[in-house]
Amino acid sequence: MEQIKSILATTDFSETSANAAQRAAIVSRTLDAKCTIANVISRGTLNALHDLMAPDSSDELEHVLVDDALEKLHKLAAGLKSEYGVEAAVSVSAGSVLRQIAQQAESQGASLIVMGAHGSGFVRDLLIGSTTDRVLRKTDRPMLVVRKKPAGDYQRVLVPVDFSERSGAAIALAHVVAPKAELVLMHAYQVPYEGHLRMAGVAESKMVELRQSAKDEAARQLEEFVAGIGVSGASIRPLLVQGQAASAIVEQAAKLECDLIAIGKQGLRMIEELVLGSVTRQVLEQAPCDVLVADRKRH
Structure with a gap:
């Protein structure tokens, strides 16, 4: 970076x-x-x-x-x-x-x-x-x-991650802008097509099994991602939540009293809408704190 x-x-x-x-x-x-x-x-x-x-x-x-x-x-x-x-x-x-x-x-x-x-x-x-x-x-x-009048240096930054290279770039940028802050690396997971599965009549016991499987896989990926990010001197806290990306970002930022959200413009899977899509708009409109949007080319 x-x-x-x-x-x-x-x-x-x-x-x-x-x-x-x-x-x-x-x-x-x-x-x-x-x-x-x-x-x-x-x-x-x-x-x-x-x-x-x-x-x-x-x-x-x-x-x-x-x-x-x-x-x-x-x-x-x-x-x-x-x-x-x-x-x-x-x-x-x-x-x-x-x-x-x-x-x-x-x-x-x-x-x-x-x-x-x-x-x-x-x-x-x-x-x-x-x-x-x-x-x-x-x-x-x-x-x-x-969004708010500054009270000093940033203390806690929420960084949504989807394990892509762009997530790593957002983390690196957040650490540059807020070198003293705790970085909360949040991954939001969902059962793919859960709504469709429910409409198709999949039993609740099977849905519970699918949710646990999705959670276990997300936890494994998050652990591997955190171990390999290589941001020297940063205070890192991993966070796994179930839910839709934009709403989870806004909710966790408020719950954890974060003073900055750092997101990437591009990513894979969950965050691919951050290419100037609805997730970015939702976060910019609803975030309870400042928002840092990482660039596309300069890392």
């Missing part, structure tokens, strides 16, 4: 995006990484305002918006320096929000993108429906989605 040397945090100056900036500063301080706080002035917003203004005043309006954003960013950066001792750079751009975030991450060599879970403008829109898919597809960098 490559080290995180540069972090890009997006902000629309809402409370949740301020939380994201604070979390970016904490991670930056922990990892001694460069931190940049960026605001994007939506091209759609500019176009709408231009339609209301005289043609000769439209460029002036854009300059006013950029200057206002820069003033707010410098104030935010000053607060981060005062509270966390982190010197954050600032950046303002105008255009397509998705394209600007991807381009800034690329130009700055950002190893991690940090965003608020909800916002008053573009950050909110980025996490609704297919727009999430587009953001995650536009960059091969990991994304940290911040």
Whole structure:
């Protein structure tokens, strides 16, 4: 797992995006990484305002918006320096929000993108429906989605695993972002096609036997996986649960009071829907804590 040397945090100056900036500063301080706080002035917003203004005043309006954003960013950066001792750079751009975030991450060599879970403008829109898919597809960098005001370093991270290489990458990334945290490696198992078997009239005694068999096999695989992950210095706790992936992730994160969930974009079997599918959406929408989405290519 490559080290995180540069972090890009997006902000629309809402409370949740301020939380994201604070979390970016904490991670930056922990990892001694460069931190940049960026605001994007939506091209759609500019176009709408231009339609209301005289043609000769439209460029002036854009300059006013950029200057206002820069003033707010410098104030935010000053607060981060005062509270966390982190010197954050600032950046303002105008255009397509998705394209600007991807381009800034690329130009700055950002190893991690940090965003608020909800916002008053573009950050909110980025996490609704297919727009999430587009953001995650536009960059091969990991994304940290911040839901709560940070209270310090992450203490406990839930990492759903399906024993694939992608699960290993998510574990490695979680350990980089949260080096002091306990990593709870959770595998959710189910009897394949249990609902169909019940509808077909399979006896309950046979269902009990199938559940025990599935549990035993999952426990064996989890034990082997944990023994072979090779994350040096990490505090590891294996966890086996029965149930559907997304709901089990959300429930266990709340039950164990985890402050971060780390998931991979791709995997096998249980987690293959994490390729920007319904599991990712469900976790992002319902998670009681921050969510770290591992990248696809950079491990």
